[in-house]
Amino acid sequence: MLSAKERALLFRELGDMLRAGLPVERTMSVAAKARRGKMAEVLALMAQRVRKGESLEDAFMAAERRYPGHFSKWEIRYIGFGEKAGRLPEFLLQIAEQAEEAWSLTMELISSCAYPLLLLYISILVGPLAKLILKGPLPYIAEIWFPLIAVTAGLAGLGIAFRHTTYRRAILGALRPVPALGKVVNLASQLRLISGLGLAYRSGIPIN
Numbered sequence: 001m002l003s004a005k006e007r008a009l010l011f012r013e014l015g016d017m018l019r020a021g022l023p024v025e026r027t028m029s030v031a032a033k034a035r036r037g038k039m040a041e042v043l044a045l046m047a048q049r050v051r052k053g054e055s056l057e058d059a060f061m062a063a064e065r066r067y068p069g070h071f072s073k074w075e076i077r078y079i080g081f082g083e084k085a086g087r088l089p090e091f092l093l094q095i096a097e098q099a100e101e102a103w104s105l106t107m108e109l110i111s112s113c114a115y116p117l118l119l120l121y122i123s124i125l126v127g128p129l130a131k132l133i134l135k136g137p138l139p140y141i142a143e144i145w146f147p148l149i150a151v152t153a154g155l156a157g158l159g160i161a162f163r164h165t166t167y168r169r170a171i172l173g174a175l176r177p178v179p180a181l182g183k184v185v186n187l188a189s190q191l192r193l194i195s196g197l198g199l200a201y202r203s204g205i206p207i208n
Contacts, residue, residue, distance in 0.1 A: 002070050008099035015092035025050040042067050055083055
């Protein structure tokens with residue numbers, strides 16, 4: 001699954017190349033060669049489908065079926081609107097702008113989580129300090145190692161899960177009741193909705 005930052009970079013790159021006059025197939029080939037690993041395969045598949053005469057929307061759909069989790073349904077649909085309207089570069093750049101906003105909100109959410117997590121780690125380390133003073137380092141290490149590993153593994157698992165849409169929604173839903181974090185999550189949801197409606201309105205897409 002691509003992060004919002006990676007999607008923003010990709011869509012902006014595609015939009016800029018198309019706006020400069022490159023054909024769609026050439027644009028996808030250049031983007032594929034600029035990347036490695038799975039993403040290079042995804043873009044190469046798209047270039048191949050476009051070369052065969054398919055629309056970019058269909059190429060994205062085919063790539064998403066083979067390599068699920070890279071792009072959202074609304075992004076693919078929006079690309080189709082851009083093709084039908086003859087304004088594909090503009091639509092791709094608008095998707096990039098929304099992805100950049102999503103990345104900014106993600107960073108704000110992470111920043112909001114940083115202080116509570118710092119306090120959690122401090123409590124794990126400071127709580128058994130009396131044992132360190134009275135009994136030495138081995139009993140102290142024996143008491144803190146499991147909580148530290150458990151918390152770190154949990155955070156790593158959440159980070160991986162957050163990259164998948166279904167799990168991300170569940171995680172964000174669980175964070176809503178948390179006083180400090182809930183405000184950021186609710187704000188992010190509202191801004192995504194407003195941004196999506198704004199894209200549709202600016203592009204002349206019916207929203208009723």
